[in-house]
Amino acid sequence: MQEIIEAPIPGKVLSVDVTVGNTVEEGAIVCTIEAMKMENPILSPVKGSVTEVTVSAGTAVKTGEKLAVIEY
Amino acid sequence: MSEVTGGTTEERMAEWQKRREKILQMGGDKAIEKRHAKGQMSARERIEYFFDPGTFTEIGMWVEHRTTAFGLDKMEIPAEGIVTGFGKVNGRYVVAGAEDYTAMMGTFGEYHGKKLSCALDFAKDKGWPFVTLNDSAGARLHEGMDTLETYGWTFHSQIAASGIIPQISLLMGPCLGGQAYHPVMMDFVIQTRKTGFMGIAGPAFVKTQTGEEISLEELSGWKCHAVRSGQTHIVAEDDKDCLDKCKELLSFFPSNNKEQPPRIECKDDPEREIPELDTVIPDQPTKPYNMYPVIKKVVDNGHFVEIFKDYAKSAICGFARMNGRPVGLVSNQPMIKAGILDINACDKLARFIRFCDLFNIPLVSLTDCPAYMIGSEQDWGGILRHGAKLLYSWADASVPLVAVIMRKSYAGAHYGMLDKSIGADFVFAWPTARVTIVGADTAASVIFAREIRESENPGETAARRIKEFSELYETPYHAARRGYIDDIIAPRDTRKLINRALDALDLKWQRAFSARPWRKYSNINL
8 A cells, every 4th residue: 555645735845864665664754844934844654665755855845745655 | 013902901011012122122133233243333232332321211212204105104113213312421411312223224214303303402401412323324215305304403403402512423334415414513523433434425426426436435434524524523443432432522511501511620730840841842943843742741630632633733622621620722733734724724723612612611722833824725725714713713702711822923823822812811921932923034024125135245134134033022022021921931830820820710601701792693704
């Protein structure tokens, strides 16, 4: 099953904490988005492995834009 | 059933016994086994589990449908597919209606609906909370307009009772069409995870009318309502959990709107200091932290019953006790979407605040909110009118209103999260509070824009002006100087001050509501 991690609000990616192939625990930080003057950690809702990372530091994102995909 | 008349007293007693047993068997053992196999209880088992032992009095078990069309004349529907009555739940009277899926699939027909409306009117009249245990396949179409019109009476009854008695719906089966309407119009909906559904129409009807192919689960399951639509307040694991959670909710509420919420003995020192709160706010204003541990430390015994946990997660609301008194707590979650108030968060909080106000439950806000959300998605979605709901809810409220500003309270969010001007009785702030009309960088980009643009070193000018604005306004002092904040407190004293404020506001209910000029209601944006 796939969990598609999407941007919850528009902003700019500050950092990406995972790469393709990593295993992540539930609640692990996938990346951080700067929005509304705050750092917003984007957490994985599932335990699984990262199969896709579509952004990097500096990427501007819209609400709903794909950030990463976790296979579980 | 044949009409047996005459006979000796003994014969009449035996006949009554026989008929009564038949009704109590509902749809029969096989049908009940089918429910059990799915992990579900029967209607009467649920009633048995919900009410204090031996306290349930059933009303209307003998009611029957009168329509004869389309084979209904040959159909036996025990108790018209709904068990209605009253009993005690943790010692207090509650009225309930439990739909019986084993009786013609719990379908809603004329007399089924009349039983439900009557039970609602009864509950309103007695001032007792009303709970529905929903488990039905839908409307009984065979009865035509008798079914449709009865739905209307049911909706009217529940709306007439809304705000007079707490109403809770427990979704423990498929509840589509009309059977989804009366749950959603109640105060709270508790939905079971795998077996509870609610939707305006089921997958088959959706396919024929619109061509869309979608499963029952995806269209109307728990994720749909607890996460997406914001129509389910609490998700339960199964029937027993659902009933337990309902009982827990009821323990925070008065029986009706003329009573105060039940206060219990408090074994958690109301003036307990919380040293961890002194260091919970990060040095940098851009860094988030988790609000849940803060809430758990402030309330009695760490006990917080969250409402809409999976919906609009940048805001938090739920019930707790402070010094034994039930309170409604609202807050922000800085970890999610910067803790902003977006459309859904405004709807969520406004609905919660208004319920608390209806039932005399004091409201406490723990604030760290940078703004209402901006941008086209929100503006086109109507953030203005949704955001206005929050202001109406606060200003309309006459329960005790206490706010503690922990960090950010900017712009519209200042009223959205309860401040003095919108109606707070007490506003406290932490030394880390930033109570300001806008953040310093926003201010700089407006009032100093020209100066920065025209300066020889814009970066340095901007930084200097931002620092100046920040030092003057991104603090609690400016607001405190004017009395917009009652006191700047040590974070560790948060619990103490909230409890003292609630002590002072104990008798607010006696005066606050009746001191208003008459009007039907405010024109809250909807």
